[in-house]
Amino acid sequence: DIQMTQSPSSLSASVGDRVTITCRASQFISSYLNWYQQKPGKAPKLLIYAASSLQSGVPSRFSGSGSGTDFTFTISSLQPEDFATYYCQQSYSTPRTFGQGTKVEIK
Amino acid sequence: QVQLQESGPGLVKPSETLSLTCTVSGGSINSYYWNWIRQPPGKGLEWIGYIHYSGSTNYNPSLKSRVTISVDTSKNQFSLTLNSVTAADTAVFYCARVPSGSYSQFDTWGQGTLVTVSS
Numbered sequence: 432d433i434q435m436t437q438s439p440s441s442l443s444a445s446v447g448d449r450v451t452i453t454c455r456a457s458q459f460i461s462s463y464l465n466w467y468q469q470k471p472g473k474a475p476k477l478l479i480y481a482a483s484s485l486q487s488g489v490p491s492r493f494s495g496s497g498s499g500t501d502f503t504f505t506i507s508s509l510q511p512e513d514f515a516t517y518y519c520q521q522s523y524s525t526p527r528t529f530g531q532g533t534k535v536e537i538k
Numbered sequence: 539q540v541q542l543q544e545s546g547p548g549l550v551k552p553s554e555t556l557s558l559t560c561t562v563s564g565g566s567i568n569s570y571y572w573n574w575i576r577q578p579p580g581k582g583l584e585w586i587g588y589i590h591y592s593g594s595t596n597y598n599p600s601l602k603s604r605v606t607i608s609v610d611t612s613k614n615q616f617s618l619t620l621n622s623v624t625a626a627d628t629a630v631f632y633c634a635r636v637p638s639g640s641y642s643q644f645d646t647w648g649q650g651t652l653v654t655v656s657s
Contacts (some may be wrong), residue, residue: 432599465643474632474650475583480643518583522642526598527573527585 433457433521437530443538450506452533454519459499463523466495466504469532470515478517479504509535540565542633542648550627550655556620560633560648567591567609571636572616573644574607576629584629588636589616623655 434457444450454464462482467475477486479495482502492507506513514537519530546558560572574586587597589607597605601620609616620627630652634644 463641465641467644474647475644476647477643477645480645481641484641486643486645520583520644522636525585525596526600527642529583529585531582 432526433460433524433528435519435521435528435530437517437519437533439533440531441534441536443536444509445538446509446511448509448538450509450513450535452504452517452519454497454502454504454530456500456502456521456523460521460523462498463521464495464497464502465520465522466493467518467520468513468515469518475518506535540635540646542635542646544631544633544648544651546651546653548652548654550623550653551657552624552655553622556618556623556627556653556655558618558631558633558651558653560616560618562614562616562635567611567614567616569638571638571642572607572609573634573636574618575632575634575644576627577632577650578626578629586618586620586631590638625655627653628655629653 436455464482466479469475483495494505516532516534541563543561550556568591571588573588589595604621606619630650632650633648635646
């Protein structure tokens with residue numbers, strides 16, 4: 432199985448801050464990397480697919496980059512509704528695997 | 539806009555079989571891969587497996603011996619059965635869609651249903 436490691440596991444930030452989360456795959460996954468947002472009691476929501484493609488309807492303050500094994504997810508200006516847990520997920524091979532999540536909390 | 543809705547018992551006894559159904563509305567079940575994903579309370583996400591509308595399947599090896607996913611295209615539904623459950627199978631179960639020919643991203647999710655394994 433491909434292991435996905437996110438860092439940090441949690442962070443505290445203020446509204447307007449730039450937030451960056453990294454995700455590392457245990458082996459090469461090309462650009463088969465997706466990012467999801469999950470709020471408490473809700474299903475995950477797709478934000479970024481193919482490492483850097485913005486899902487339809489998702490605000491442009493969310494972005495992703497990277498390829499191979501190292502990936503970055505960025506929120507350019509954190510908004511109140513962005514406080515949530517974020518997961519990366521590889522879709523290069525089965526079994527599909529997720530990172531452990533990064534909880535973004537209010538400072 | 540397509541919507542997914544999970545349904546099934548919220549409580550299952552240890553050693554018994556968990557059965558859930560996902561109903562697809564607002565769109566066809568054809569031309570997609572249909573997935574089950576679970577999340578134990580307070581923990582991360584685990585992919586269980588998928589079924590293509592044609593009937594081909596792919597399961598997580600960690601669960602493969604206990605899992606079956608089936609599809610009923612006439613009802614626009616697909617289903618999950620998980621045998622010999624234990625307390626470790628207690629989780630919120632989500633169904634999710636993957637477009638064919640895509641980067642296999644989970645682009646649409648059901649709201650999730652909590653299944654508790656307890657006597």
